[in-house]
Amino acid sequence: MQTKTKIKLDEITIKRTDRFPGRPTIIFLHDSLGCIELWRGFPEKIGELTKCNILVYDRQGYGKSCAFSYSKRDYYYMEQEADLLNELLDFWQLDKAILFGHSDGGSIALITAGKYPNKIRGVITEGAHIFVEDITINGIEEAIKLYKTTNLKTKLEKYHGSKTDEMFWAWASTWTTDEFRNWNIEGFLPKITCPSLIIQGEEDEYGTLKQVENIITQTNGQSTQLVIPNVKHTPHKEVPELILQKASEFINGLNE
Template identity: 55%
Template sequence: MFEGIIDVKGKSLFVKYNQTYEYQPTIVFLHDSLGSVQLWRGFPEKLAEATQCNVLLYDRLGYGKSFPMETHKRENDYMVQEADVLNDLLSELNINNATLFGHSDGGTIALITASKYPQKIKAVICEAGHIFVEDITVKGVEEALHTYNTTNLPARLQKYHGDKVETMVKAWTEIWLSKKFKSWNIEYLLKNITCPLLFIQGENDEYGTLDQVEKTISQVSGTAEKFIIPNIGHTPHKEVPEIVLNRSVEFINSLVN
């Protein structure tokens, strides 16, 4: 088990890497817009144990225990840049058989990484990811920002992100609520995804409709499955962890080693 800061081409990232199973694939967890390694709780370890896979978690720059972002300003391709960072991290750790499990922004980054670096990605589990901007997404971000400004959410986030909270929230909300981001779309990348894909989404996801799922699985080149969970919102792995765990285990165990 390694737990600490790794320099990835000048970016100091907090990494937690458990290599328990020799010669087995590594499941890489990619957190959401306000997430961190800690906020995954015990889910990654349970999935790793159930599938006999190694597990890698990391905080993106500006999150959790990683070093701060240089600026909160982002361009439309910020998640493509994050996919490049992930590729560099995988190279640094000599991981060439990763199964990506990404939630929300992390799900989108997982899709982009599988598209750009197919030689390193064995499979993708995308949970509540986005491939284009919808009105429901914008509304969800607006409501999250309102909650941040009117409740004790800043203090709760500080527990996990320290003094990086304000910059992190600005980075997320300002780009998603900007006019320039309305045109953001990664559908053109989907045809390059050749590995198996499982797309998990709550039927009542407050940040996206089922169009995100349908348009993704219909455009990738590899095999693709969807798992829609009734009466569940944006964070299935927290709302119904056992259901998500069991379906993820089934998917990973079905992969040809």
Template identity: 55%
Template sequence: MEGRIVDVKGQKLYIEYNQVFKNRPTLVFLHDSLGCTQLWRDFPSELGKAVQCNVLVYDRLGYGKSFPMPTHERKNSYMEAEADVLNDLLDVLKIDKVILFGHSDGGTIALIMAAKYPGSVNGVICEAGHIFVEDFTIKGVKDALETYKTTNLPERLAKYHGDKTEMLVKAWTEIWLSDRFKTWNIEQILKNITAPLLFIQGENDEYGTLDQVERTVSQVNGKAEKFIIPNVGHTPHKEVPGMVLEKAAGFINSILKSE
């Protein structure tokens, strides 16, 4: 897929948009807190081919090939704001039928998008998302920050984010490790999600317990199912791609059949 920069209300975002299937929905992929378009590898195109859907992958501001974020300081509502940006991006691209696939922060943004803009979302696949802050998650972020400080992780991330790397690591770790973010919780909006939901989580996820899954699927108003994978960590789509592809394709096909 060829990439380009799109202006979304002043934010210059890098996108890759593949429109090969006429009159079919678009799968929108939302990366994690240190991720980007490139780090999805070929997973989006493989899933798109499997279900014959168009594919949109994009870098949020400050990530990958998008322009830098103006500051590393984030509000508690930063993921809610990203859902608004996604809605604006879909307007710019004139996409009206989407199925979201979000990982980690991207999974949370997908849930918020489905809650705030239910008319725009036909289905949600949330992989390792968060709906509230756990001590377990804070420990995971602390461990990641330590890895960043003591290994070659900065160089590895710089291959994808360039000179934006330090700022995005700071943006992610500072908000999640702040006292004010401990009360962040989106459970009150889950009832607004009416689109079908598939929540995928590795049993050994380093950033969240299965409470995130249980409390999400029990509070949404649409059909919801969970897919818990034993012996897998925070990135099932990389650790067991075949298994996740098969489950996601089955879920998407069930949505398309019921329409």
């Protein structure tokens, strides 16, 4: 499926650091409720450890980017985001980018590497999904409960402002439909030829280790898994030093 970019490039917010001429650029792809600010200083730390340039952006509907240009999220929205990323790579004139994606961002990274393998040098994912599981739905239903009964909405409004409700329900409503239960991106995995580091917390509340196993066994590039005990869905926040170490080792190894 080839899609057209639905937004203008000036409608997304970008944070870019080019401190290391001639070195690769690492692109960070946020999760389903994330944005540039919620990465904190993590991208910069990896950039320093690897002497790579970094680029982080808010997808449409998130953070400081514009509101969604559609009323209902498409079943193929992550593939559409991968197609947009491909166009952004051309616009930014980036060749052989390294993708670091968390959750939805991880899935988008995998799709991009599968659809546009010649443009991607390496992929790191955290808590990426390639299909929907019961634990995924249960985790989202718990998030919906928290959104309705706790200050979760207020916390998210700090980063997403007036777009918060639309952003949250675009995720929660889409993933809990009967139609989306059949969503699956495993078809892209055999087309991935670059090395990948697949990270997941052993206690991830949104996916089982079957996600990692299927990614590792189906990609054609050299894939390495990092499963972390006593960690949930956000390893780079729960065990940041470990992720910085393993991610930087992986990235530095791409040059060997």
